[in-house]
Amino acid sequence: MKYSVRIDVTHLPGVLDPQGATVERALPALGYGNVRSVSIAKTIRLTIDSASEDAARAQVHEMCKRLLANPVIERYNVEVEELVEA
Amino acid sequence: MSTRVGVVVFPGTNCELDVVWAVERLGGEAEILWHGDATVHGVDAVVVPGGFAHGDYLRTGAIARFSPVMSAVGDFAAGGGPVVGICNGFQVLTEAGLLPGALQKNAGLTFLCESVELRVETARSVLTANATPGQVLCIPINHFEGNYTCDADTLRRLRDEDRIVLRYVSNPNGSLDDIAGIASVAGNVVGLMPHPERASDALLGSTDGVVLLESLLTSAAQPLAVR
Numbered sequence: 672m673k674y675s676v677r678i679d680v681t682h683l684p685g686v687l688d689p690q691g692a693t694v695e696r697a698l699p700a701l702g703y704g705n706v707r708s709v710s711i712a713k714t715i716r717l718t719i720d721s722a723s724e725d726a727a728r729a730q731v732h733e734m735c736k737r738l739l740a741n742p743v744i745e746r747y748n749v750e751v752e753e754l755v756e757a
Numbered sequence: 758m759s760t761r762v763g764v765v766v767f768p769g770t771n772c773e774l775d776v777v778w779a780v781e782r783l784g785g786e787a788e789i790l791w792h793g794d795a796t797v798h799g800v801d802a803v804v805v806p807g808g809f810a811h812g813d814y815l816r817t818g819a820i821a822r823f824s825p826v827m828s829a830v831g832d833f834a835a836g837g838g839p840v841v842g843i844c845n846g847f848q849v850l851t852e853a854g855l856l857p858g859a860l861q862k863n864a865g866l867t868f869l870c871e872s873v874e875l876r877v878e879t880a881r882s883v884l885t886a887n888a889t890p891g892q893v894l895c896i897p898i899n900h901f902e903g904n905y906t907c908d909a910d911t912l913r914r915l916r917d918e919d920r921i922v923l924r925y926v927s928n929p930n931g932s933l934d935d936i937a938g939i940a941s942v943a944g945n946v947v948g949l950m951p952h953p954e955r956a957s958d959a960l961l962g963s964t965d966g967v968v969l970l971e972s973l974l975t976s977a978a979q980p981l982a983v984r
Binding site: 687739741 | 815816819823851852857858859861862863864866904907908931
């Protein structure tokens with residue numbers, strides 16, 4: 672089976688997000704005074720072959736732990752979706 | 758025989774020749790270690806210099822840690838060998854798990870290229886063995902991601918175990934607890950954001966980096982049992 676995977680890598684709470692903080696200051700300057708918080712994250716998309724959705728998910732979690740995210744400053748969220756070939 | 762210092766080069770490293778020049782000027786022998794070789798060729802000390810290893814893609818130092826040379830550097834460090842990571846080299850050592858914590862983007866999102874004052878906090882590391890705690894050194898920084906961070910437990914351990922090697926006198930980048938450099942438990946692995954090799958000759962504006970590089974050469978010349 673083919674799976675489409677989306678991984679969002681975001682800052683851990685409490686870790687400085689200087690890009691988010693800068694945009695958070697910029698938006699009110701443009702008149703968007705109701706913006707309460709901004710966080711800028713990274714999205715990684717993969718397409719993988721795997722026997723099942725669970726196997727795909729387990730493998731992607733391993734990839735995140737070993738390479739795609741740094742647990743000292745980042746956390747991640749994984750979404751897996753089966754790709755239906757046309 | 759002079760002390761042999763291996764200088765690791767990844768694709769994208771760009772400070773290796775500065776380190777080679779400074780080491781040789783201080784009487785050491787420098788040798789380039791290519792990242793694809795899974796050996797440190799029997800050197801007495803290893804420097805992971807600055808630059809943009811593997812383009813700094815994904816995160817600074819994230820890909821470099823998987824280069825074959827890094828397992829050899831890890832073994833060398835585990836055996837007590839002196840290892841110093843400068844700037845991007847510090848980022849590589851944290852990603853490789855040889856030092857705790859991480860380097861995030863500078864507070865204020867500014868690339869910093871300036872000389873800063875650093876306070877030596879301990880002489881209990883291979884990079885500060887010849888320096889005096891309290892001594893202030895003027896050394897250049899040149900980075901976008903030098904804002905050191907770690908969790909509260911790690912910070913407590915770094916303080917309690919006397920592993921904060923250098924602090925900024927005036928914090929330029931938001932670094933936690935003004936940290937500019939830290940050491941491993943045994944003091945033989947050190948990472949720092951400032952560039953001592955760029956402060957190793959009067960023509961460069963400062964010779965304050967000399968005491969650090971000389972400390973490394975002195976430490977590397979001692980048999981492991983003494984360290």
